[in-house]
Amino acid sequence: MIIGKRVRLRAVERSDLPAFVNWLNDPEVREFLMVYSPLSNEQEERWFKEILEQPVYNQPLTIEVREGESWIPVGNCSFHVQDWRIRAAELGIFIGEKAYWGKGYGAEVMRLLLDHGFKILNLNRIYLRVYENNHRAIRAYEKAGFVHEGRMRQAEYRNGNYEDVLLMSVLRSEWQGKEEDRG
Numbered sequence: 001m002i003i004g005k006r007v008r009l010r011a012v013e014r015s016d017l018p019a020f021v022n023w024l025n026d027p028e029v030r031e032f033l034m035v036y037s038p039l040s041n042e043q044e045e046r047w048f049k050e051i052l053e054q055p056v057y058n059q060p061l062t063i064e065v066r067e068g069e070s071w072i073p074v075g076n077c078s079f080h081v082q083d084w085r086i087r088a089a090e091l092g093i094f095i096g097e098k099a100y101w102g103k104g105y106g107a108e109v110m111r112l113l114l115d116h117g118f119k120i121l122n123l124n125r126i127y128l129r130v131y132e133n134n135h136r137a138i139r140a141y142e143k144a145g146f147v148h149e150g151r152m153r154q155a156e157y158r159n160g161n162y163e164d165v166l167l168m169s170v171l172r173s174e175w176q177g178k179e180e181d182r183g
């Protein structure tokens with residue numbers, strides 16, 4: 001497991017799937033995700049089988065939040081490494097339990113993923129794509145150290161409009177500088 005102060009990341013279990021289906025069918029949760037069709041348990045089961053065929057570093061992780069002595073599943077996150085030669089990976093995240101939004105958990109997950117990506121996976125560049133009007137996500141990524149690097153114009157179509165997609169990233173050199181600052 002990847003363990004932080006208030007959150008931990010663990011492998012996805014089959015028992016997580018019903019919660020994932022509920023979250024991903026919630027219009028507020030999926031508003032800023034690349035999910036636009038209703039999702040069935042059967043489809044999620046197929047997704048689960050497919051992820052188990054992926055290399056371990058690309059397998060999604062369940063996000064759990066510490067509540068007293070318990071750990072509560074609240075969402076998931078993942079790395080996607082396409083080509084090891086470039087040592088770059090794309091991150092994805094959602095917190096499906098809306099009561100846990102805006103409490104700093106997303107930024108903490110991103111910091112844990114950055115540490116894991118640079119220290120364990122030996123990546124050099126970690127990036128993500130985010131819709132231009134997903135202000136909460138953008139702020140969470142900025143807090144975790146992501147830098148704005150570009151804008152893909154009208155790269156998404158949602159709710160009858162084309163929308164820009166922002167690219168954000170952290171390079172190993174930037175993350176190392178911050179680690180030294182943290183002591």
Ligand SMILES: CC(C)(COP(=O)(O)OP(=O)(O)OC[C@H]1O[C@@H](n2cnc3c(N)ncnc32)[C@H](O)[C@@H]1OP(=O)(O)O)[C@@H](O)C(=O)NCCC(=O)NCCS
Pocket residue numbers: 028029030032033075093094095096100101102103104105106107108129130131134135136137139140143
């Ligand atoms: C995006 C997400 C992972 C962020 O996690 P989170 O735990 O909610 O985020 P954090 O609490 O760490 O940070 C959110 C920040 O945005 C701020 N914020 C919230 N709503 C905002 C808004 N409408 N405009 C600007 N800032 C906003 C919060 O105040 C906080 O900043 P602060 O700590 O400086 O006050 C989570 O909200 C989520 O999963 N949302 C639904 C799915 C999604 O959008 N996934 C990302 C796709 S790219």
